[in-house]
Amino acid sequence: MSTGFNKKGVKVGVLLSGGVDSAVALYLLLKEGYDVTAYHMKTVKDELYITKEIKHKVCCSPSDTFDAQMIAKKFGVPFKIVHVEDVFKEKIVDYFINENLLGRTPNPCFFCNEYIKFGVVMDIALRDGMEYVASGHYARIIDGHLYKAVDESKDQSYFLASIRKEKLERIILPNGNYTKDEIRKIAQQQGIHVAQKVDSQDLCFLPDNDLKAFFKDAGIEVKQGNIITTDGRIIGKHEGLPFYTIGQRKLGIAAGSKFYVRAKNVEGNFILVAPVDELYDKHMVVSDLNLYDELPNEFRATVKIRKKFKEVGCTVRYEKEKGGRLFVTFDEPTFAVTPGQIAVFYDGPKVVCSGVIQ
Ligand SMILES: Nc1ncnc2c1ncn2[C@@H]1O[C@H](COP(=O)(O)OP(=O)(O)OP(=O)(O)O)[C@@H](O)[C@H]1O
Missing domain, CATH: 2.40.30.10 (Translation factors)
Incomplete structure (x- = not known):
């Protein structure tokens, strides 16, 4: 790895999720001689995971906290848990709900990187005396500029492009020069117990991507409405605007097979559909x-x-x-x-x- 400098004893706070990428990032930092502290954040209350049967892997569950703790222990680095549940709810979950209700398609991970990971948590780490903050993201920072990862198939620069320029100078992304296979191999070689753990699949506050359950649990009523073609024909009912995205084909109605979602109209509570070429x-x-x-x-x-x-x-x-x-x-x-x-x-x-x- 080359992060451009090799400073023995320089304090780095690594965002440690309990997954393989940030575990290897931690190892690579230690190998370079950094003085590493692990920061693990809790974005949602553990009850969410304890009370539901969840099929897909997410990033911030109780078992991830356990894994993160084991990794920090293995490498003998201090482990800090940062509770960001309240600010996460305000900045990320509420934004997600509001955008959906406005008929738009939000990207919560993008804003989590700006406000939470490289916002609240980074500020805490810097206040603790860390000089840099690192994560397991696949991207590179070169001369204060953000670049794609070497492994383009894993590149996460898209999600990191919310981070303000001034912050980039204080961020290290050790994994950006590696492929995912290489990262897993390093994890295996180092005996990191999550070497084969699957990548996060869904939003941490939206287990199994179950939007209907999410809106129901949040007590938000989502109304049915019409599905209308661009030439003005009503061809069926939709189950609520948030459950559809632009470009979606499966509309769940017999007449819908050749139509795609073209737009969502909040005032009229209808979905406008069109043939693909439109x-x-x-x-x-x-x-x-x-x-x-x-x-x-x-x-x-x-x-x-x-x-x-x-x-x-x-x-x-x-x-x-x-x-x-x-x-x-x-x-x-x-x-x-x-x-x-x-x-x-x-x-x-x-x-x-x-x-x-x-
Ligand atoms: N709960 C968390 N606490 C601290 N850092 C986190 C947490 N969740 C994610 N991160 C940081 O954000 C990075 C990207 O997370 P994301 O879930 O998008 O990817 P991932 O490939 O599953 O990463 P990992 O294998 O490290 O879990 C992680 O590598 C880690 O540095």
Whole structure:
């Protein structure tokens, strides 16, 4: 690994989840000579996991806390638990609910990185006297700039593009130069007990991605409404706007097989559906920007508009006024451009800026 410096005894707080990636990050930091302290955060109350049968792995359950503690013990580093349940509820869960109720598609992991992991928890670590904070994310920071991971199939720069530029100088991402296979191999060689643990699959506060149960438990009433085609025909009922995303095909109605969700209308509580060729857009507007460099008035980039999406080339016009907006023209018509989702702009492997699709 090369993080660019080798400072024996320099204090680093590692965000330790109990998964394989941050366990290996911890090991790699120790190997470089850093003085490491582990910080494990609790984002949701343990009851959520204890009272439900959960099929998929998430990142912040009681068993993850146990695993994190075992890893810290194995390597003989101090282990601190940080309770962020309240601020997590306010900044992440409530944002998730509100965006859904506004008919938009939120990205809570993106904002968790900004507000919680590299916000609240990082601030605590720095206040404790840590000089750097590290995580097991797959991305790289080079000369204060955010880059994709070497292993592009595992790259998480998309989720980290919310982090403010000033913070990057204090962050170390030891895993960014490795492939996932290499990380698992190191874990195996070092006898780390979670070497084969599966990756997190769902949102930590939304076990098994069960949105219906989530809204019910939160006491939020979600109303049924009409599914309407772009030529004005009502073809069925939807079960509530939050349960559908732009580009979704399975509508659960017989007449729906050739239609995709084109838009969600909150005022009228209806879903607008269209044949696939109507779901391609040539333009989008992006605001709530996080810039890593001063932007020119116009520039070329590639852009990623959701988690599992192959970047597409684009031309961008930057309007600096009113907090900053980007007017984007895709090189090719692009499927399911989704309001609320995050757009991250790249110059090759380097992250240029990010923002929220309007
Ligand atoms: N509960 C937690 N406490 C502290 N850090 C966490 C926690 N959950 C996630 N992280 C940090 O965020 C990083 C990315 O987490 P994420 O769940 O997205 O990925 P992951 O590949 O499953 O990581 P890991 O294998 O380390 O669990 C982790 O490597 C870790 O550094």
